Amino acid sequence: MSFHIKTPKTILKKVLVGLVLFFLGSLAAYLLPFLIPSARLRHPFFPILIMTVIFVVAYKPIERWVKKFLEKYFFHKKTFAQMALMDLASDLAVNLDLQEIANLVVNTFGEVLHLKTAALLVPDPLQNNFEVASAHGWTLAASKKTHLAADTPLLKLVHQTGPHVLVRGPILQSLTWQEANALARDFDALQAGWVIPLFVKGELVGLVAFGALSPDTVFDQADFHFFREFASAIAPCVHNALIVKRLKQFNNELQDSQSQWVQKTKLNAIEKLAAGIAHEIHNPLAIISGKAQVLLMQKGAKQLEPNVQESLNAIVKQTRRAADITRKLLMYSQGSRGPQEWVSLEKVLDETLALLAYQASLDKIEIIRDIDPELPRYYANVQEIREIFLNLLLNAVEAVGTEGKISVELKYHRDEELVEIVCSDTGKGIPAEHLDKVFNPFYTTRHEAVGLGLFVTKQVTHRYGGSIRVESQEGVGSMFILQLPCAAAQKAGGEKEEASILSNQRTAR
Amino acid sequence: MMKKLLIVDDEVEICEFLKSFFEDRDYRVAVAHDGVMAFEQVGIFKPDVVLLDIQMPGLDGLQALKKIKEKYPKMKVIMVTAVETQEKIEEAMRLGADNYITKPLSLEYLEKDVQDKIELLAKGV
Numbered sequence: 247m248s249f250h251i252k253t254p255k256t257i258l259k260k261v262l263v264g265l266v267l268f269f270l271g272s273l274a275a276y277l278l279p280f281l282i283p284s285a286r287l288r289h290p291f292f293p294i295l296i297m298t299v300i301f302v303v304a305y306k307p308i309e310r311w312v313k314k315f316l317e318k319y320f321f322h323k324k325t326f327a328q329m330a331l332m333d334l335a336s337d338l339a340v341n342l343d344l345q346e347i348a349n350l351v352v353n354t355f356g357e358v359l360h361l362k363t364a365a366l367l368v369p370d371p372l373q374n375n376f377e378v379a380s381a382h383g384w385t386l387a388a389s390k391k392t393h394l395a396a397d398t399p400l401l402k403l404v405h406q407t408g409p410h411v412l413v414r415g416p417i418l419q420s421l422t423w424q425e426a427n428a429l430a431r432d433f434d435a436l437q438a439g440w441v442i443p444l445f446v447k448g449e450l451v452g453l454v455a456f457g458a459l460s461p462d463t464v465f466d467q468a469d470f471h472f473f474r475e476f477a478s479a480i481a482p483c484v485h486n487a488l489i490v491k492r493l494k495q496f497n498n499e500l501q502d503s504q505s506q507w508v509q510k511t512k513l514n515a516i517e518k519l520a521a522g523i524a525h526e527i528h529n530p531l532a533i534i535s536g537k538a539q540v541l542l543m544q545k546g547a548k549q550l551e552p553n554v555q556e557s558l559n560a561i562v563k564q565t566r567r568a569a570d571i572t573r574k575l576l577m578y579s580q581g582s583r584g585p586q587e588w589v590s591l592e593k594v595l596d597e598t599l600a601l602l603a604y605q606a607s608l609d610k611i612e613i614i615r616d617i618d619p620e621l622p623r624y625y626a627n628v629q630e631i632r633e634i635f636l637n638l639l640l641n642a643v644e645a646v647g648t649e650g651k652i653s654v655e656l657k658y659h660r661d662e663e664l665v666e667i668v669c670s671d672t673g674k675g676i677p678a679e680h681l682d683k684v685f686n687p688f689y690t691t692r693h694e695a696v697g698l699g700l701f702v703t704k705q706v707t708h709r710y711g712g713s714i715r716v717e718s719q720e721g722v723g724s725m726f727i728l729q730l731p732c733a734a735a736q737k738a739g740g741e742k743e744e745a746s747i748l749s750n751q752r753t754a755r
Numbered sequence: 756m757m758k759k760l761l762i763v764d765d766e767v768e769i770c771e772f773l774k775s776f777f778e779d780r781d782y783r784v785a786v787a788h789d790g791v792m793a794f795e796q797v798g799i800f801k802p803d804v805v806l807l808d809i810q811m812p813g814l815d816g817l818q819a820l821k822k823i824k825e826k827y828p829k830m831k832v833i834m835v836t837a838v839e840t841q842e843k844i845e846e847a848m849r850l851g852a853d854n855y856i857t858k859p860l861s862l863e864y865l866e867k868d869v870q871d872k873i874e875l876l877a878k879g880v
Contacts, residue, residue, distance in 0.1 A: 521838050525810060528837035529766050532858035536772040539862040545779050565859045573839060
């Protein structure tokens with residue numbers, strides 16, 4: 247398929263050739279009778295004859311000469327552009343970074359040809375579509391959002407036509423209106439009037455799509471020839487960079503899955519250990535605590551001495567504390583094997599706040615909650631979410647001591663698709679040198695605490711693919727920022743069945 | 756009528772202090788140390804409420820629970836567990852356990868719960 251377009255340059259060229267030929271013809275017809283005094287040359291048909299001869303003989307050389315002249319004196323900018331682009335192509339040959347290549351291509355292309363938009367699309371084998379690697383003159387959002395699925399009309403057409411440059415106008419005119427409509431949509435999506443496919447050994451490795459500032463801009467055959475040359479020069483660079491990128495990706499995935507596997511095996515081992523320990527420790531604890539409780543709650547016996555009673559109470563309390571450690575360890579190691587459901591974070595937060603409300607009011611702690619009205623439900627295990635809130639809040643209550651403020655914010659970041667929990671307090675703060683230790687297991691500043699709260703919180707957060715960090719200033723307060731991503735499953739059924747927060751668990755403590 | 760309670764646990768000491776606690780509160784108490792013994796005792800002693808440990812040698816708590824509930828669907832069974840694993844608890848609830856409590860036990864809560872179950876029985880629920 248080839249497209250012949252009458253550009254101003256072509257028209258100018260033809261007119262100039264015509265003028266020169268006409269001038270030569272007239273000159274010959276006028277001068278020859280003077281030079282050669284023959285009666286035949288005065289014949290009225292002679293000028294027509296000489297004109298015809300000159301047109302036939304001199305057309306080709308004159309045209310070549312006019313073209314050269316024009317290129318040299320009027321269109322030298324374009325040759326400069328071509329040189330710049332070919333230089334770029336040779337620069338790219340030594341580059342293996344796809345992003346850098348894409349940026350260079352679109353920016354140079356856009357600048358030297360004075361284009362409105364230019365974009366390089368590369369295949370994404372995972373999604374089976376083409377994504378924008380870099381774009382010139384596009385908005386950031388557009389370049390992030392634009393994808394070209396493998397079965398779009400434009401890509402189908404490219405596979406049919408091969409390495410030819412696609413020009414929007416003429417192609418659309420050659421199609422039925424339905425096909426043209428579908429194809430126009432693809433051109434619009436790419437904000438392009440022209441598309442140069444990049445082929446390497448019959449494989450489509452990219453597309454350069456560009457649009458001009460003025461709708462009148464046209465390119466001629468020579469330009470298209472150059473575009474094809476340019477495409478064949480940069481295609482191998484893009485291809486190589488794509489391969490390097492894919493290899494890196496595979497490598498990362500491999501490493502990820504390996505570390506996940508290690509983590510999983512580790513957790514399995516810890517779970518077995520924790521379950522074993524819990525069983526072996528909870529039974530003796532039950533006996534110690536039980537016997538103390540029997541003594542405390544004896545009926546009909548004489549009143550216990552106050553110090554004995556105090557000791558027995560301490561025994562009961564401390565056994566519970568010891569049991570808490572193993573329980574938390576077990577919870578940490580069990581992973582996310584608990585049942586998951588659509589959880590209203592707000593509801594879980596309120597339940598947790600209710601647990602703390604009494605203690606907080608005694609300590610004159612004001613708790614402020616601020617919840618994003620757009621907060622979606624979150625697919626998770628209720629117990630784990632409750633654990634997160636409880637640990638953050640208990641920590642804050644402890645940090646404040648008496649009189650102060652705790653604020654809990656639940657935010658939804660639609661763009662990044664994540665839920666953010668921010669828990670800040672006006673407590674005593676964390677010394678800078680301890681900031682990186684707060685999430686370590688068994689790190690605590692309290693005598694009564696185990697030091698697993700924040701550790702477990704961090705583990706649970708990581709299990710949901712989230713992150714947690716802390717900002718703190720001594721004497722001013724601390725702020726824990728926890729971000730949980732909404733996974734693909736989250737989007738699938740945003741408003742599914744009501745989460746039964748108080749599931750059928752009647753736990754006794 | 757005396758309230759009857761069967762305590763099943765492979766830890767003899769646990770059975771002992773629970774026995775003395777409940778006998779102090781006018782219960783008739785029987786004790787078993789494994790699932791098979793428990794099932795036999797259920798037939799002979801006909802308790803109102805069974806406190807059933809989950810982890811036991813031989814016939815474990817869940818299997819014993821299944822057998823008890825098959826034969827005496829109205830008998831109240833409270834599971835006692837040292838390890839609070841989600842699956843076991845769900846399994847127990849599915850098999851018809853009436854409640855579960857975790858070790859170390861709060862005797863105050865346990866007494867109240869046993870009392871509740873007996874009241875439920877009296878009402879014929």
